[in-house]
Amino acid sequence: SQQGEEDPQALSIQEGENATMNCSYKTSINNLQWYRQNSGRGLVHLILIRSNEREKHSGRLRVTLDTSKKSSSLLITASRAADTASYFCATDAWEGGSYIPTFGRGTSLIVHP
Amino acid sequence: DTGVSQDPRHKITKRGQNVTFRCDPISEHNRLYWYRQTLGQGPEFLTYFQNEAQLEKSRLLSDRFSAERPKGSFSTLEIQRTEQGDSAMYLCASRQTGHGYTFGSGTRLTVV
Numbered sequence: 001s002q003q004g005e006e007d008p009q010a011l012s013i014q015e016g017e018n019a020t021m022n023c024s025y026k027t028s029i030n031n032l033q034w035y036r037q038n039s040g041r042g043l044v045h046l047i048l049i050r051s052n053e054r055e056k057h058s059g060r061l062r063v064t065l066d067t068s069k070k071s072s073s074l075l076i077t078a079s080r081a082a083d084t085a086s087y088f089c090a091t092d093a094w095e096g097g098s099y100i101p102t103f104g105r106g107t108s109l110i111v112h113p
Numbered sequence: 114d115t116g117v118s119q120d121p122r123h124k125i126t127k128r129g130q131n132v133t134f135r136c137d138p139i140s141e142h143n144r145l146y147w148y149r150q151t152l153g154q155g156p157e158f159l160t161y162f163q164n165e166a167q168l169e170k171s172r173l174l175s176d177r178f179s180a181e182r183p184k185g186s187f188s189t190l191e192i193q194r195t196e197q198g199d200s201a202m203y204l205c206a207s208r209q210t211g212h213g214y215t216f217g218s219g220t221r222l223t224v225v
Contacts, residue, residue, distance in 0.1 A: 033213050042117075042204060043156065045213035088155050090214075098169055101146060101214070103155035 006089055006107040014112050019076040021107040023089030024069075030092045030099060032065055034074050037086045037106070046074075046087075081113045117217035119205050125223045126195055133191045134220045138207030145188050146214065147180055148204040156204055162188060195224045 007022045023032070031050045035043040049056045049065045049072065056063045062075040076083055086106040092099040118137040126132050138145045144163050148156035159178065160170045164185035177195075182188040192199055202221050206214035 031211070035214075035216075042216035042218045043206075043214070045215065048213045100169060101158055101161070103148075103157075105153070105155045 006087065006104045008107060009105070010108045010110075012110045012112065013079055015079060015081055017079055017111075019079050019083070019109055019111070021074045021087050021109070023072045023074070023104055025072075025089075025091050025093065026070065027091075027093045029067075029094070032063075032072050033090045034061075034063060034072075035088045035090060035103075037088065039085075043088065076109075079109075079111045081111050083109060084111050085109060117205055117207055117215050119203075119217035119220050121220055122218065123221045123223075125225060128197060128224055129194055131191060131193045132195060132222065133189050134203055134205075134222075136188045136190070136205030136217060137186075138188070138205070139215055140186075142207035142209050142215070143185075144208050144210060145182055146206045146208070147188070147190050148206065150202045150204055150219070151200075159190070192222075195222075197224045200224045 005024050011019055013019055029051055031048050033048045034046045036046055037043045047058045047061055047063050049063050051067055060077045065072045086108050088103050088106045090103045093102050120135045124132055146161040147159040149159055150156045158171050159174055160180050162182040165182050177193045180190045200223050202219045204216055204219045206216045208214045
């Protein structure tokens with residue numbers, strides 16, 4: 001089952017614009033992570049935010065976490081063509097007595113030069 | 114350390130054959146994970162190890178799938194009697210508890 005669900009499924013923007021992706025989840029979590037995947041490649045870890053944190057920054061990336069709404073957002077500022085990729089959120093979700101790492105279906109981002 | 118390595122990169126096999134994939138994690142990472150990913154989907158959890166112990170296995174995982182991690186180092190994932198539905202990218206990742214995953218480049222399996 002998909003614990004995290006990203007929204008939108010696809011996003012197309014112009015270089016220089018900001019891109020915002022959202023992730024919703026269902027169960028309690030230890031932390032939430034965002035990953036990038038270029039076509040046909042492995043996933044690259046971008047940022048991890050713990051359940052007791054509300055916001056985290058890394059370069060042009062800003063992640064927020066709202067545990068009351070069970071949601072997170074990833075903001076990429078001043079996007080570049082090289083940011084074109086699929087972005088996934090992942091959580092260590094509590095299921096059946098243990099934490100199971102689960103990924104959403106991803107947001108496909110296209111940044112036009 | 115060169116990251117997480119997976120071998121082979123591509124595997125084409127006939128339906129009914131057995132296949133085995135290998136993953137070499139980052140040596141300092143105590144946890145190792147196997148995922149499966151199909152086109153347009155996120156990675157689907159299969160199983161994970163902490164050191165040499167297999168701690169969790171997906172309830173959706175067929176008995177044809179088995180994984181090992183002898184001595185807590187590299188891991189192998191074997192699929193017996195492959196089916197066309199097994200065609201996917203098989204990803205391995207390692208991590209230290211509480212940190213993000215480092216993924217390998219994956220093994221793309223095609224069952225014909």
